[in-house]
Amino acid sequence: MIALEEKNLQGYNQKLLDFLKGEHKSQEVLDINPRGQLPAFKHGNNILNESYAACLYLEEQFKSQGTRLIPMAAPEQALTYQRMFEGVPFMDKIANVIYYEWKFPEGERHDSSLKRHREALTAELKLWEGYLEKLGAGSYLAGKNFTLADVVVFPCIAYVFRFGLSEKNYPRLAGYYGLLKERPSVKTSWPKNWLETPQAEDKLKDI
Amino acid sequence: MIALEEKNLQGYNQKLLDFLKGEHKSQEVLDINPRGQLPAFKHGNNILNESYAACLYLEEQFKSQGTRLIPMAAPEQALTYQRMFEGVPFMDKIANVIYYEWKFPEGERHDSSLKRHREALTAELKLWEGYLEKLGAGSYLAGKNFTLADVVVFPCIAYVFRFGLSEKNYPRLAGYYGLLKERPSVKTSWPKNWLETPQAEDKLKDI
Structure with missing residues (x-):
């Protein structure tokens, strides 16, 4: 949805589905996506169910419309x-901690493995904190301009703060989060239920 | 390496590193890739350490050179x-089975979880078998032409057969594997140690 907004494709159809009610396994979704997963996306007859795939496709098909999401210059493009x-x-490391109980059935959970997942996420967060520190305040993930890197990685950052990450411990990530939250494409696509309950849990409080 | 070959970029420098000897954690790799992972790739001053990222960059930077890896027409591009x-x-589902012992330390392994991972991989393989069946014999993963989908997914197919997948149970995947194996870019980039020991183990024999 952030990519659709950035490419000025407002007016797209959308439907919010409820995972807990199993709506992602409905026939309507399965007709588009045999995996029964979200997002399920259709443009004309073209189906793209992986978010990265849909984003790259939208950028390629609407290259000169809206925000240019893949920079032309090789150094910025590479980054x-x-x-x-x-x-x-x-995202994988976030999910291993946040959805630990959901990913691993009871009887297969171990303090040692949750500890390892938390350590891996901490190392990952420090890496991104360092990337932003190197680029300087007010930067996007690949430099001075907002790019597809921000489109796909911002949801990770939003997740970690929603799950209680300390803004004090990760000041650069917090600054980036604050900057992006005010971006029109991000504001428009903000999940409705996130507005109602701004913080989900504090699982990441001490990470 | 398949992408480099397809884009006619022969003559690139390369170095085969040994995971078992921890060579991916050497200073030489860490200087390029702070994660200490492979591939670690550099083009001029531009660093790309994620294989998908490197492939997309190479296609974009050398668009009209060698094989066109992202089709222009929207339906083929979407697929x-x-x-x-x-x-x-x-790849994730393959790794969960093939590298189960490596991913999960002793004491955290459960018959139930290995069984679940094997079932998930079986369902995944059936999905790909179905995709190829629908496209017809002699097809590539996104249709009549070889694309970036083949570049990044073929290694998965090569892996499963290397680990003993039955060609009889998955005839379309076997046909695709046979077709791609003869492609010059694939032959040239075939791992040397795979030539010496064509089959690693038979972990996937009964899957």
């Missing part, structure tokens, strides 16, 4: 792709 | 991106 794909292990 | 990013959960 955009690099940070974008570091978003995959980042 | 290329879609299959490409389905490669992420595919």
Whole structure:
């Protein structure tokens, strides 16, 4: 949705589904996405169900419309792709901690493994804190301009603060979060239920 | 390396490192990649350490050179991106089974979790078998042409057969594997130690 907003594609159809009610396994979703997962996205007859795939497709199909999300210059382009794909292990490490109980059934959980996952997430967060520190205040993830790296990685940052990450311990991430939160594409696509309950849990408080 | 070959970038420097000897944690790698992971890739001063990122960068920077890896037409382009990013959960599910002992320390392993991982990989393999069946014999992953989806997903297919997947149980995947194995970019980049020991283990024999 952030990519759709940035590419000035307002007016798209959308439907918010409830995971807890299993709505992502409905026939309506399965017709588009045999994996029964979200997002499920269709543009004309073209189906893209992986968020990174949909974002790259939208940028490529609407290159000169709205925000340019992949910079042309090689150094900025390289950094955009690099940070974008570091978003995959980042999200994975967040999920291992936040959704630990959901990912691992009772009887397969171990203090040692949760501890390891928390340490891995801490190391990951420090890496991103360092990236932002190096770029300086007011920077986006790949430099002076907002790019596809921000589109795909910002949701990770929003997640960690929603789950109680300390703004004091991660001042650069907190600054970046504050900057992006005010961006129109981010404001418009902000999840409704996040507005109602701004903080979910404090699982990441001490991380 | 497949992407480099397809884009006619022969003559690139390369160095094969040994994970077991911890060579991916050497200072030489850490200087390029603070994560201490492979691949670690540098083009001029531009660093790309995530394989998907490096592939997209190479395609974008050398668009009209060698094989066109992202189709221009929207339907083929959408399918290329879609299959490409389905490669992420595919590789993840392979690793959960093949590297189970490596990923989960002793004392945290459970028959129930290995069984679940094996079932998830089986479902994943059936999905890809179905994709190829729908496209017909001799197809690549996104249709009639070889694309970036093949570059990034073929290694998954090569892995599963190296670990003993039955060609009889997955005839379309076997056909695709046979087709790609003969492609010059794939032959040239074939791992040396895979030539010496064509099959690693038979962990996936009954999957």
